Amino acid sequence: MNILGIESSCDDTGLAIVDSSGQIIAHVTSSQHQIHAKYGGIVPELASRDHVKKFIPLLDFLLNKANTKISDIGMIAFTNGPGLLGPLLAGASLAKALGWSRSIPTIEVNHLEAHIYSPMITEKNLAPPFISLLVSGGHTLLSIVDEDFQIKTLGTTLDDSAGECFDKIARKLGLGYPGGPEIARRSEDAIDNKFSFPRPMINSNDYNFSFSGLKTHVINKLQKIELTDESINNISFELQDSIVETLISKSLKASQDHGIKNIVVTGGVSANKRLRDKFSQVSNYDVFFPDVKFSTDNGAMIAYAGFLKSRSSDIEKNFKIKPNPSLTL
Numbered sequence: 297m298n299i300l301g302i303e304s305s306c307d308d309t310g311l312a313i314v315d316s317s318g319q320i321i322a323h324v325t326s327s328q329h330q331i332h333a334k335y336g337g338i339v340p341e342l343a344s345r346d347h348v349k350k351f352i353p354l355l356d357f358l359l360n361k362a363n364t365k366i367s368d369i370g371m372i373a374f375t376n377g378p379g380l381l382g383p384l385l386a387g388a389s390l391a392k393a394l395g396w397s398r399s400i401p402t403i404e405v406n407h408l409e410a411h412i413y414s415p416m417i418t419e420k421n422l423a424p425p426f427i428s429l430l431v432s433g434g435h436t437l438l439s440i441v442d443e444d445f446q447i448k449t450l451g452t453t454l455d456d457s458a459g460e461c462f463d464k465i466a467r468k469l470g471l472g473y474p475g476g477p478e479i480a481r482r483s484e485d486a487i488d489n490k491f492s493f494p495r496p497m498i499n500s501n502d503y504n505f506s507f508s509g510l511k512t513h514v515i516n517k518l519q520k521i522e523l524t525d526e527s528i529n530n531i532s533f534e535l536q537d538s539i540v541e542t543l544i545s546k547s548l549k550a551s552q553d554h555g556i557k558n559i560v561v562t563g564g565v566s567a568n569k570r571l572r573d574k575f576s577q578v579s580n581y582d583v584f585f586p587d588v589k590f591s592t593d594n595g596a597m598i599a600y601a602g603f604l605k606s607r608s609s610d611i612e613k614n615f616k617i618k619p620n621p622s623l624t625l
């Protein structure tokens with residue numbers, strides 16, 4: 297059975313088809329970055345309208361790419377939250393309308409769960425239990441995922457998410473949106489870095505994060521220096537390192553404390569090369585990332601989570617993804 301996945305929780309319209317073995321046979325993502333860039337953040341109404349405009353042409357494109365027809369789709373998985381209400385409603389409406397008119401069952405997928413399982417799309421031998429670090433635009437969430445796919449939250453950010461910190465500082469530096477990839481690009485050109493930023497809560501004896509103080513620290517620093525290409529590159533480098541070190545330190549603590557060697561890092565910030573490189577240097581842990589194209593929002597992770605869920609009713613005992621109250625809208 298082929299499953300169609302629909303993602304529209306924020307500013308990416310993502311569609312994908314997964315087959316009965318969990319293989320993604322086609323996927324397409326249309327990003328709205330250019331629409332929102334001039335506002336420095338997402339405008340929900342513009343996001344909803346763009347999803348509505350793109351859905352049908354993208355669906356046609358996807359079906360063509362997969363060399364299949366809508367009548368060959370056996371289930372539709374769609375993001376039901378968390379996210380922006382209008383964009384979510386647009387995706388749910390598409391799923392329900394297609395489902396109703398073609399008699400295809402629909403299945404709701406939690407966006408965060410879809411991120412968390414996204415490395416399993418390509419890492420075929422990966423299965424829970426694992427420690428999960430989800431780092432995205434809206435979340436910084438450290439959890440344990442047990443063998444029954446139950447997600448227990450260990451810690452979260454007390455204020456801004458890691459992605460938000462990248463985005464806000466990038467804006468102050470006059471870089472584009474989204475900020476994470478811009479900061480990453482600028483840090484590659486950093487030479488002779490003289491900045492030293494705090495590693496927030498790195499020694500706190502828990503699994504929580506805080507990035508708001510780091511953001512204020514950097515903004516205060518910006519008021520005292522001249523912004524040149526060189527200083528922007530160096531600030532980018534140090535900001536990225538501060539975030540990366542903090543994320544890695546907390547993940548390793550969770551892994552050590554719970555005796556779980558596998559660490560799964562997902563969400564938009566998991567596309568960060570420095571984070572991937574630094575994690576790959578730690579020994580005694582096995583760290584997994586999604587394919588870079590499935591780090592930020594995409595339809596493939598929704599289709600794949602739908603696939604896992606559909607298996608859970610087929611193979612009751614082996615795959616059980618129960619609703620997780622801490623991860624609902």
Ligand SMILES: Nc1ncnc2c1ncn2[C@@H]1O[C@H](COP(=O)(O)OP(=O)(O)OP(=O)(O)O)[C@@H](O)[C@H]1O
Nearest residue numbers: 432433434435459474475476477564565567568593
């Ligand atoms: N290479 C990168 N380095 C650092 N951050 C990155 C990189 N690529 C993307 N990001 C960040 O990832 C975030 C977007 O991730 P994602 O699309 O998963 O978030 P979201 O869907 O908006 O939030 P959530 O999943 O929590 O609802 C942005 O903050 C962006 O700056």
Ligand SMILES: [Mg+2]
Nearest residue numbers: 411432592593
């Ligand atoms: Mg996301």
